[in-house]
Amino acid sequence: MDATAAHVIVGAGLAGAQAAGTLREEGYRGPLVLIGEESELPYERPPLSKGYLLGKDPREAVYVHPEEWYHEQRIDLRLRTAVTGLDPAAHRLTLADGRELDYAKLLLTTGASPRRLPVPGAELAGVHYLRRLAESDQLRALFRTAKQIAVIGAGWIGLEVTAAARAAGVEVTLLEALELPLLRVLGREVAEVFADLHRDHGVDLRFRAQVAELVGHDGAVTGVRLADGTVVPAEAVVIGIGIAPNTALAQAAGLTVSDGVATDQSLRTSDPDVFAAGDVANAYHPLFGRRVRLEHWANAVHQPRAAARAMLGQEIAFDRIPYFYTDQYEDFGMEYTGYVEPDAYDRVVFRGDVAGREFIAFWLAGDRVLAGMNVNVWDVTDPIRELVRSARPVDQQALADPDVPLNEL
Structure with missing residues (x-):
């Protein structure tokens, strides 16, 4: 390995930009190289299904930094560049054009890609996914002209796209294979809240709803055929059935891959000079005692910063409590703090007005709070985070009482 080899980051999204900035701050x-396949500067993804999709945020607001920032920080930003090979033993990357690049330390922030709908007709024109800025541009244009669309998948992306379409006056049929939206994420008690919101x-x-095929005419989608034979008419179809981590590069290089690139608590992979962060990383979390792969904006902000410090030899144990948020319609804002696996909780305790959508929901195992979700109730994230981190027993009656301050539990 060349003694002057660079620190290299593969994946020029939010996570990659955060890591590059932290390396300089520390x-x-x-030499520092940030490589990305897209032509856009590194950008944040939440606006693509929220403010930018709604037309509220200007395009420049989605970018992590302006172009001049990368020059000022002496970051060699290489866009439109694909990495096709990784040789950990030689500390070398191979690029799509055949060039090779040596590295001293490497960080993989390769993110994830939308899961494709495996049914006939999925390649028809008018079938959309939402992961990239250009795809958000396509949906913005669609919402200005379409009268009726179908959305397949009632996860976070599906619900946010549905809300944006309704805000634009588009009729939406939302198709979900399970019996409620977000059922595996939130459980029945809270999933009902989101079903009622969209109704x-x-x-x-x-x-x-089991999707059998997408039907079309002259190469363009015209509807969704369900397994029972029902056809849902639609001028366009948006598919949001989850994402899969982009692990091909790591797997081909022989790194340990298991639902993402496996890392320790310092974000180090099975190779000591290769790290991973963001959507692609299945990282050991000291608080939970197991590896966890998170697809949240906050994780893409904070985890790469920890990985960058670990690349510089600092002792790191990334144990931040997971956090994510959503905004749907003008009257619904939510923050979620904590981590709950499906069926890993005993009960949900509500505090506040659930029917009026101004409440906090707590997921408990025994008398311990695993997570809390505040809906249209603000400035409570810190005490919820402390309840989760402390794992201290709480009185459920006091937990449900809005007159008892959370920091006194």
């Missing part, structure tokens, strides 16, 4: 002055905004919700 005093690394050597109240005029969405045609269809649960236990």
Whole structure:
């Protein structure tokens, strides 16, 4: 390995940009290369299904930094560049054009890609996914002209796209294979809240809907055929059935891969000079005692910063409590703090007005709070985070009482 080899980051999204900035903040002055396949500067993804999709945020607001920032920080930003090979023993990357690049330390922030709908007709024109800025641009244009669309998948992306379409006056049929939206994420008690929210905004919700094929005419989608033979008419179809981590590069290089690139608590992979962070990383979390792969904006902000410090030799144990948020319609904002696996909780305790959508929900195992979700109740994230981290027993009656301050539990 060349003694002057760079620290290299593969994946020029939010996570990659955060890591590059942190390396400079922490005093690394050597060569630094940030590589990405897209033509856009590194950008944040939440606006693509929220403010930018709604037309509220300007395009420049989605970018992590302006172009000049990368020049000022002496970051060699290589866009439109694919990495096709990784040789950990030689500390070398191979690029799509055949060039090779040596590295001293490597960080993989390769993110994830949308899961494709495996049915006939999925390649018809008018079938959309939402992961990239250009795809958000396509949906913005669609919402200005379409009268009726179908959304397949009632996860976070599906619900946010549905809300944006309804805000634009588009009729939406939302198709979900399970019996409620977000059922595996939130459980039945809270999933009902999201079902009611979208019904109240005029969405045609269809649960236990099994998609058999997408039907079309002259190469363009015209509807969705369900397993029972029902055809849902649609001028366009948006598919949001989850994402899969982009692990091909790591797997081909012989790194340990298991639902993402496996790392220790310092974000180090099975090779000591290769790290991973963001959507692609299945990282050991000291608080939970197991590896956890998170697909949240906050994780893409904070985890790469920890990985960058570990690349510089600092002792790191990334144990931040998971956090994510959503905004849907003008009257619904939510923050979620903590981590709960499906069926790993005993009960949900509500505090506040659930029917009026101004409440906090707590997921408990025994008398310990695993996670809390505040809906239209603000400035409570810190005490919820402390309840989760402390794992101290709580009185459920006091937990449900809005007159008892959370920091006194």
